[in-house]
Amino acid sequence: MSARRWIWGVWILVLSCYVVPYGLLGGVEAWYGSFLFWCVVGVLVIIANIMITRTFKTGSSQDNVSQAEFPVGKEE
Amino acid sequence: MAIGLIWGAVLVYLIVGLGVAFLSRGKATNGAGVDMSGYFLGNRQMNGFVSALSYSATTYSAFMMVGLAGLTYAGGVGAFGFEIVYFAGVSLVAIFGPKFWAVGKRFGYVTPSEMLGHRYADRKVAIVTAIASCLFLIPYAAVQLAGVGYLLAGMSGGAISFTTGVVVSTVLAILFSYIAGIRSVMWTDSLQALFMIVASTLVALLVVHSLGGFAELFDTLATEHPASLSVPGPGLFSFTTFLGLTIPWFFFSLSNPQVSQRLFMPASLKSMRQMLIGFLIFGFIYTVVSVLWGFSALVAFPDLAKSDLATPTLLASEHVPPLLGVVVMVGILAAAVSTIDSIMLTLSSMLSRDVYANVATGASEAKQLKVGKWVLPVIAILAFLFAELQLNLIAVLSVAASTGLVVIVPAIIGAFYWKRGTAAGVLASTIVGGLVVIYLYLTGIKPLGLPAGIWALPISVLLFVVVSLLTRPNHESASEFMRTAGTDRSPRIADSTASAADVQ
Numbered sequence: 001m002s003a004r005r006w007i008w009g010v011w012i013l014v015l016s017c018y019v020v021p022y023g024l025l026g027g028v029e030a031w032y033g034s035f036l037f038w039c040v041v042g043v044l045v046i047i048a049n050i051m052i053t054r055t056f057k058t059g060s061s062q063d064n065v066s067q068a069e070f071p072v073g074k075e076e
Numbered sequence: 077m078a079i080g081l082i083w084g085a086v087l088v089y090l091i092v093g094l095g096v097a098f099l100s101r102g103k104a105t106n107g108a109g110v111d112m113s114g115y116f117l118g119n120r121q122m123n124g125f126v127s128a129l130s131y132s133a134t135t136y137s138a139f140m141m142v143g144l145a146g147l148t149y150a151g152g153v154g155a156f157g158f159e160i161v162y163f164a165g166v167s168l169v170a171i172f173g174p175k176f177w178a179v180g181k182r183f184g185y186v187t188p189s190e191m192l193g194h195r196y197a198d199r200k201v202a203i204v205t206a207i208a209s210c211l212f213l214i215p216y217a218a219v220q221l222a223g224v225g226y227l228l229a230g231m232s233g234g235a236i237s238f239t240t241g242v243v244v245s246t247v248l249a250i251l252f253s254y255i256a257g258i259r260s261v262m263w264t265d266s267l268q269a270l271f272m273i274v275a276s277t278l279v280a281l282l283v284v285h286s287l288g289g290f291a292e293l294f295d296t297l298a299t300e301h302p303a304s305l306s307v308p309g310p311g312l313f314s315f316t317t318f319l320g321l322t323i324p325w326f327f328f329s330l331s332n333p334q335v336s337q338r339l340f341m342p343a344s345l346k347s348m349r350q351m352l353i354g355f356l357i358f359g360f361i362y363t364v365v366s367v368l369w370g371f372s373a374l375v376a377f378p379d380l381a382k383s384d385l386a387t388p389t390l391l392a393s394e395h396v397p398p399l400l401g402v403v404v405m406v407g408i409l410a411a412a413v414s415t416i417d418s419i420m421l422t423l424s425s426m427l428s429r430d431v432y433a434n435v436a437t438g439a440s441e442a443k444q445l446k447v448g449k450w451v452l453p454v455i456a457i458l459a460f461l462f463a464e465l466q467l468n469l470i471a472v473l474s475v476a477a478s479t480g481l482v483v484i485v486p487a488i489i490g491a492f493y494w495k496r497g498t499a500a501g502v503l504a505s506t507i508v509g510g511l512v513v514i515y516l517y518l519t520g521i522k523p524l525g526l527p528a529g530i531w532a533l534p535i536s537v538l539l540f541v542v543v544s545l546l547t548r549p550n551h552e553s554a555s556e557f558m559r560t561a562g563t564d565r566s567p568r569i570a571d572s573t574a575s576a577a578d579v580q
Contacts, residue, residue: 007170013164014164014165017157018161018315018319021157021306021307022308022315022318029298029305031305034154034156034157035153039364041160042163042360043360045163045164048167049166049170049352049356052171053349053352056348056349057344
């Protein structure tokens with residue numbers, strides 16, 4: 001899965017942080033409700049960031065920056 | 077808790093911290109040819125591990141263990157959700173980090189305001205965004221100072237006054253930032269971050285165990301405080317309040333210069349990745365620990381007069397051995413100081429680089445650095461005076477500061493992705509947007525029933541876009557900047573060797 005898709009995954013997770021606890025889990029007054037949900041979101045955010053940044057290399061060339069997520073032509 | 081034990085622990089912390097600060101001195105920050113980049117950015121050579129710990133210590137402060145625990149105590153699990161949305165927002169570093177880093181290296185930026193001034197080809201942009209940052213970050217620093225005041229007063233049963241706690245943390249912050257600039261800040265931060273995470277996690281486990289374990293804790297919450305496990309919960313986290321709190325904090329990693337300036341510092345992209353992932357792991361643990369503290373305090377002491385006293389009361393209680401309690405107390409003190417010194421250092425770099433150097437045209441690097449060092453204690457004193465006002469719910473005040481800073485976000489995103497953005501658009505969105513936020517907080521007015529935190533971003537976006545479309549952009553500086561950042565696909569318009577110095 002490309003970094004771009006993982007970034008979209010993060011945005012969906014953020015949206016779910018509002019929709020799920022205030023909607024689906026609004027009446028669940030237990031640890032397995034909103035508390036567990038936000039815990040899972042936190043872990044998924046870490047995984048997503050690991051995947052988004054996996055192309056960050058040691059080198060400091062401009063290509064690294066471009067390829068990290070927003071590929072551009074190498075007109076320079 | 078015994079006063080002698082508290083003061084003894086603070087003294088040990090002071091000695092170790094000063095030792096680390098002095099050891100961190102190097103050629104880049106204290107040598108003969110030290111310059112702005114050396115003192116404030118560590119010559120852009122910071123490694124990933126130290127950067128991760130320092131980023132964590134700078135971000136997570138008295139707000140977490142005093143404010144977030146208090147917010148959990150008062151409002152239940154919604155406080156956790158609020159922090160998780162912020163946490164997800166740090167993913168912006170994965171997107172914008174390499175771009176900040178690339179343009180910083182290419183054009184020699186020292187501050188985010190300098191970057192905006194060059195990108196929009198107008199020094200007024202640098203001046204205004206720097207001043208706006210000061211206007212909102214000094215209260216934010218004051219929030220941290222107040223956190224220490226509450227902590228020491230709460231743990232000593234009032235024997236150590238609020239003012240004494242504020243004075244102690246102000247002096248420590250001045251020393252840690254002055255000794256070797258960003259190097260002493262980052263190395264003391266790193267030590268403090270390790271200390272904070274280990275000690276606070278131990279205490280959380282101990283307290284939860286003392287209350288009967290995780291199952292018992294959550295069973296008790298479900299039985300005696302069921303509303304605390306859902307949103308809107310006891311009432312603090314209505315959906316609009318939640319939105320108003322989370323929107324500004326989601327953009328924290330971009331809007332707050334004390335953390336966005338860190339994107340200029342890593343030695344490589346690999347170091348930046350280590351910084352980001354290390355921070356996220358640290359942050360997740362720290363967030364869960366802070367929330368557990370709040371829940372534990374709610375179970376153990378359900379009738380506290382002020383929610384901000386949840387953490388100090390818990391630490392001073394029989395659930396925590398005195399020695400461990402005082403260790404964590406120093407950890408929280410360290411957390412506050414590590415945030416304040418970073419803010420002070422960043423603000424002093426902005427005032428000298430973006431305000432002084434633009435007003436006093438031709439000021440040398442050495443002169444800028446000298447001014448920056450003089451400004452450091454002045455900022456500290458201002459924060460001290462603000463803290464002395466003893467505003468009540470420190471978490472809410474902290475968010476007010478973030479709401480103010482969010483008005484700069486359209487200019488930052490536009491710098492990288494919207495070539496049509498103009499300096500006039502930035503000035504309008506920052507000045508008018510900032511004034512609107514101040515007005516809403518001062519008057520308490522909520523247009524359409526929505527808090528300032530919800531209004532700040534759309535207002536500033538609208539102003540930025542409309543005013544930009546009505547004015548002429550500088551295509552050349554925009555192209556050069558965006559090409560360096562890797563966000564401009566269009567063919568080169570004209571060869572340019574523009575640099576940050578060209579607009580200053």
